[in-house]
Amino acid sequence: MPAATVVLLRPGSGGLEVLLTRRPASMAFGPDIHVFPGGRVDAADADRAxxxxxxxxEAEAAANLGIGLAPxxxxxxxxALAHHVAAVRETAExxxxxIRAADLIPLTRWVTPASLSRRFDVRFFAAFVPGETEIRGDFDEVADASWLGPREALAAAARGEIExxxxxxxxxxxxxxxxxRADLDDVRAAFAPGTDAGGPLIERLRDDLARVDAPWAAGIPGRRARGWLAGTAEVVVVDPTDPTGATSDAIGVEVAARGARLAGAVITSLAPERHAGVEMLAHGLGLPVAAAxxxxxxxxxxxxxxxxxxxxxxxxxxxxxxALRSLG
Known part of the structure; x- marks a missing residue:
């Protein structure tokens, strides 16, 4: 199911702030989870009007999302344009x-694992708003909302204060x-699509080791990152970077062709490029995850x-x- 999410950003007294909303406890999907505003792309979002x-x-929207740079x-x-329309609509709702479609900065793509009750193919955008901007009104899908610095939000999650x-x-x-002090140009540059087209490539180097050249590195189109498959009959995935499912699907085919099975995943650091795709393995396939x-x-x-x-x-x-060397 196609969906769009918007990371609303504003300048605060302590620096860049991001809006997180808490879903009501009564929600069937993701109760009490803190998320960015967003939702599915409706059929009406693709109406000509x-x-x-x-x-x-449409061409500008396609370029924004890096169409053709990765599966x-x-x-x-x-x-692509319907995703932009949905992002604007969902933010208002x-x-x-x-916000305007022209204000949207494309970020990443995420696909929820097949193990979840609802599966979404989500395009993430960012949009900057003025420093005094606040959420206005009462909304069925929002129980609470707060503006936090990214590091502050990560710390709150680590303390168990938000999920x-x-x-x-x-x-x-x-x-x-x-x-x-990041601004619009900093965000746009950090998430700019790369130029490397194509799908995942798996090169077997020896019986117990293969190199994985993965697209969608940390969810960004046109960017690639390297991971590994280690083991023979019991295969371990090292540094899964692709959160779209394209690489995990290719790995599954490769491992099955060997007559082997996936045993788990290892991440060599918490750099986004090293663990963004781990959800496809940990949640999607129920595999254990290890780290140093x-x-x-x-x-x-x-x-x-x-x-x-x-x-x-x-x-x-x-x-x-x-791990002799790792990013992050």
């Missing part, structure tokens, strides 16, 4: 805040990297810590992995 009133063209489920320019999902976690990480002790102070998924020289708690008996 809605598209003509958007203020940007995107056959998204067409008209669909859930917060009372009015967030993986896409929100990684987006906050990406924004926190930019610093407290002390490298993951908190994450929105269970992590088993492994010390130097210790065997992984999954995979072949006695199996160890040593």
């Amino acid at each position: 809605a598209l003509d009133a958007a203020g940007i063209s 995107d489920g056959g998204l067409m320019p008209r669909d 859930e917060t009372g805040i009015v 967030i999902w993986q896409p929100t976690f990684v987006t906050l990480q990406q924004l926190d990297r930019l610093g407290e 002790r002390g490298t993951v102070p908190w994450a929105p998924y269970p992590v088993v810590e492994v010390g130097p020289g210790e065997s992984l708690p999954f995979g072949a008996p006695g199996f160890t992995i040593e």
Whole structure:
């Protein structure tokens, strides 16, 4: 199901702030979760009248979303513009805040795992609003709302004060990297689509090791990052970066062709490029996740810590992995 999410940003006294809304406890899907405003793309968002009133063209919308730079489920320019229309509409419906399609900065793409009761293919956008902007009105899908700095929000999640999902976690990480005084140009540059087209590539280097060249690095179109498959009969995925499912699907085909099975995932750091795609494995396939002790102070998924020289708690008996260098 196509959907759009908007990360509303404003300048605050302490620096950049982001709007997080809490879903009501009565919601069937994601009760009490803190999220960015957004929702599904409705059929009416693709009506000719809605598209003509958007203020940007289909070609501009397609370029914004990096269509053709990575496997995107056959998204067409008209669909891309409908996502922009939905982003503007959902923001107004859930917060009372009015933005324009031309104000939207494309960020990332996330696809929820098949294991969830509802599956969404979500395009994330950002939009800057004036510093005094507040949510206006009472809304069925919003129980509470707050403006927080990205680092402040991450700390609140780590303390258990708010509950967030993986896409929100990684987006906050990406924004926190930019610093407290980040502006529109900083955000646009940080999330600009790359230029590397094509799908996932898996190159077997030896019987127990393959290199994974993944698209959608940390959800950004046209950007790629490297991961690994380690093991023979019991295969461990190292540093899953792609949150769209394209790479995890390719890995599943590769592992099945070997007559092997996926045993778990390892992340070498909490850099977004190293763990953005872990939800597809941890939640989607129910695989355990391990990391070096002390490298993951908190994450929105269970992590088993492994010390130097210790065997992984999954995979072949006695199996160890040593990361000699990692990003972040």
